[in-house]
Amino acid sequence: MPQWAGQALDISSQDLASNASFVNYVRHHRFTCPSTGQPVEVVEKSIRKVAFLGSQEARFHRAEGLLAGSTQFRYPACLGVVETPWESLIFTEFVRGKPPRMHAIARQLALGIAELEGLGHAWLQAQPAGKAPLLWSMDFFRPWFLLRPRFNFARCLPGLAQLGRQDARFAGLAERFAVFGPLTRKLAAEAKRSPRCISHMDYLRKNLFVDKGQLHLIDWSEVKVGRVGFDGGAYLGSLFRRKDTAVFLAAQQEFVTAYREALGPQFDGEQALGNLRYVFLLTALYHCLRPETVAEYRERERMGLLREKYEYLLELANT
Incomplete structure (x- = not known):
């Protein structure tokens, strides 16, 4: 300065x-x-x-x-x-404020994410051709992003098979979860063809603060050139891991309703929700299947809730 x-x-x-x-x-x-x-x-x-x-x-x-x-x-x-x-x-x-209850700000986040996607899309469209290599390197679909553990739930399936041998409630689930491999690849191919935007990708409580009713968003360490709908999927995927199913479903409904209404006319609503579903599945599957989560639920004696979440995810594969 x-x-x-x-x-x-x-x-x-x-x-x-x-x-x-x-x-x-x-x-x-x-x-x-x-x-x-x-x-x-x-x-x-x-x-x-x-x-x-x-x-x-x-x-x-x-x-x-x-x-x-x-x-x-x-x-x-x-x-x-x-x-x-x-x-x-x-x-x-430095930002001061109160960390929010993540399920309680679903509508605010929907409005903010829709606005961010519109601003980011317009900015990307306006960039000169000379910036294409830089933006390409930041694209979500580059191998250095897609190979990260949080986007590769399949590596957790052997652990799920082992869990099934220890707890009858989880028997056979590893084979059923294999369906998400081709499903996420199909959703990824569709997402690649959708409009690009700037995606924050890290909607956690530590990155959000409320001050006098205004929502502050910090920490762009996970920022990428993503696709419309990605940020909503990242938020809902993290929320799914941390909240009971009923709380998650209520917040999801509030978010999706507000997001549909706020989405800019330059975007296709169904396409955006398809992309949301893609990133939600990647995030929710990894966070719910990884050994650390299983150990956390076992320690808190909440394995029944974890089994309920697995069933919810499996139902998504059929809809």
């Missing part, structure tokens, strides 16, 4: 929690602006580079005007991005 050049700053710093891939650290800095005497709070995130390539989050923050005109979400201002050969340093405003 040029106005602070050469001036002494008494900075206090605190490390913040982060489990994102390739993140070295996230720090919250506080100091007093010597020019105005007002307190300043800044978040610094260090993301290590692989083969000297900058992070997709840094590329996102360098995209000027992408989020201009947003009214449903508030985003922390990016103060600057500094690139070194080994890391990307991202400096943003």
Whole structure:
């Protein structure tokens, strides 16, 4: 920040929690602006580079005007991005607020996601041909994204077969879940042909804050050039894992209704909901089948609820 050049700053710093891939650290800095005497709070995130390539989050923050005109979400201002050969340093405003109950903000999220998809689609359409390689590298369907565990539920099926041998309630489910392989491949092929947009892909409680009724969205570590509907699937998939079935179904209905109404005329509603279903299945299947989730439900003596969720997912395969 040029106005602070050469001036002494008494900075206090605190490390913040982060489990994102390739993140070295996230720090919250506080100091007093010597020019105005007002307190300043800044978040610094260090993301290590692989083969000297900058992070997709840094590329996102360098995209000027992408989020201009947003009214449903508030985003922390990016103060600057500094690139070194080994890391990307991202400096943003610190956001204060209350973490929301995720099922209670379904309608707000639907409106915000529909707006973000419209803004992101328009921004991508306006980019010059010279940016095509950069946007291609950030596309959701690149192998470096699709090979990640969270998009590969099939690797959890041997564990489900083992669970079936230990608990009769889960016997034979691994064979039944094999149907999702061809189903998700079919949905993926359809999604590839749908309109592109910017997708946040990480709608967790730690990334959302409510302040005076306004919803703030932070942390773009999972940002991608996705497709319309992807963000809704990411939100509902995470919610499905964490909530009882009745709570999830009520929030899903509220979200889908509001999302349909808010979706821009440039998008096909049924196509968007098909894409939502695709990412929901990828997210929900992985989170519900992975060994850590099974261990969590077993420890809390809620295996009956887990079996109920498995049955719900299997019913989706037939509709």
